[in-house]
Each structure stands twice: as structure tokens, then as C-alpha cells.
Amino acid sequence: MSILIPVVYGWEHPSWNTQYYPEDLPAEWKFGYFANEHMGVIVPREVWQNEDWAVIDEWFEDAHDNFAWVIEFDGSVQDQIALHEVFSNYWDAIDALYCAVPSSISEFEGKPIVSESHEQSTSAELIVSDAQTPKEWGNVLKEAAQINASQVLIWVKHAEQKPQVLQDVQTLVGFL
Secondary structure, three states: OOEEEEEOEOOOOOOHHHHOOOOOOOHHHHHHHHHHHOOEEEEOHHHHHHOOHHHHHHHHHHOOOOOEEEEEOOOOHHHHHHHHHHHHHHOOOOOEEEEEOHHHHHHOOOOOEEEEOOOOOEEEEEEEEOOOOHHHHHHHHHHHHOOOOOEEEEEEEOOOOOHHHHHHHHHHHHHO
């Protein structure tokens, strides 16, 4: 049976300031709060490219050992070099680091795509969205658990507007 890992695109969304994060939470603590409650994240390209390396170090310190990192990049040689410079120090220290080209993130909707992490372990990705009912999420997750892969990333689409969707999907994963 595969390990199911719900992920969302980023952790800093305007709606989350009122619907998810405590009102008095300092901005620099948001990632730690997010990583404490969730299993993984898609790190948007513009976030990791424009962030100070000391802050990225803090992200990796704040995340638990099994946290799944999906790093968005544009596929260019320049981006691949930047990706290596920023994240190569963490490859041995983390359990799951994936790289995704933005077009591939949107293309796998409705069907799994098998890929490999830096450790050469097989993974697959699926998308669930707020347009689906919890019963439909459950059916997708049951199918995902049967995929012949060590890990299945579940991109929880639209959780950027509705953080409860991510929490609900994660709860369902816990029941499987």
C-alpha cells in the first residue's frame, strides 16, 4: 500500500490569514505552523527563488522528518542550477524532495503520473479539489492507495482559497 501525502500549492494565502492561521501568529512562524500540521507542500518557484537562504534553512528545521517537498521550477537550465544551489544541502537530510515543472503540475489532473524523487523511489501524483464531495475524495484516495508506488502525492487543488479542504483530505488519509 502506498503512503498518501496531501500537498497544497504554497502556505501563504490571503484567505488563510482569517481561516487557518491564528490571528496573532507572526508572519515568520507561518511555515512552521503549517509544517507542524501537514505532510507536504508545493513550494512555488517565486517563493524559493526570492527567499533568503537563512529563511529556507528555517523551513527545513521547522518541517518534520517525513515532510514531502515539491519544488516548482520552470525546467530551464538556469532554474536547474538555482534549484541545485538552493536545495542540494538538504537532499540527504529529508525523506522526500520532488521537483515539478509548472505545466506538469496542472497536467496530471485526474490521472496519476509516476515520477522519481532524488532517492529514486517511485511516486505518483493525483489531484483532488473542492468541487468534489468528501465521498469522491475517499474514492480517489482509496484508488491512490492501490497505486504501485512508495508514495502518492495528492495535490489538494483549491485549498489555497479553502484551507479546510486540505485538512479534510488529510483526515481522510488518516482513516485509510
